[in-house]
Amino acid sequence: MIKTMFNKILLSMKSRYNYDVRYMQDILNADLMAFLKLMGCQIMSSHTGSLPTGPLFAARLRAIIWDDCGPCTQLVVNMALEANIEPRIVRAIVDRDLAQLPADIALVVEFTERVLAHDPHANELRKKVVSLWGRKGLIAIGYSISSSRVYPALKYTLGYGDACHKVNVHDLSLVPRRYSDAHQS
Structure with a gap:
């Protein structure tokens, strides 16, 4: 369920910016905790x-x-x-x-x-x-x-x-x- 929600966010980013989000999807699918830590980097970058x-x-x-x-x-x-x-x-x-x-x-x-x-x-x-x-x-x-x-x-x-x-x-x-x-x- 949570992976599906995050994948929708990634697909929205892909559509909005015409950006390849496959590497983030791979992280999300392989290791949810690693993906959440990557999102922490998003907080820092903002x-x-x-x-x-x-x-x-x-x-x-x-x-x-x-x-x-x-x-x-x-x-x-x-x-x-x-x-x-x-x-x-x-x-x-x-x-x-x-x-x-x-x-x-x-x-x-x-x-x-x-x-x-x-x-x-x-x-x-x-x-x-x-x-x-x-x-x-x-x-x-x-x-x-x-x-x-x-x-x-x-x-x-x-x-x-x-x-x-x-x-x-x-x-x-x-x-x-x-x-x-x-x-x-």
Whole structure:
């Protein structure tokens, strides 16, 4: 009964976002407790703290792009658009085009990638993040980064990893630009 209810929720997600939920269905069918723990990650990923929507999705998108350039990235793009983030802003986040972003979103893009790269420059940016949104905002960014990375890792572990492909933002098809691409000499 409970598995049927959760499967209906997954099918609704599949329909709403055109997202392949088979890996979650496999977890649900194989191990209900494991599935419930995955849902705990959903709770973590939904935490916003005092962070505005734009910076929140900047952290989520850049973190997911770090580990995925396929369906998970497209899912977060779709969620950002659904949250009324302007398509030009979503495109600039995916393209890592800092010059086209408002300063607060550009800060989060840069901070997220420095954190993921374990770059010491993240310390300077962290102070700016805290000055804008306090510790609550910093925690929300940390949760966004951490929870976004769970899904690609889990999908690849279970054999559902997808080869890189373009991401669609409304009428434009993009190849996500990675931090390492932007910093190569």
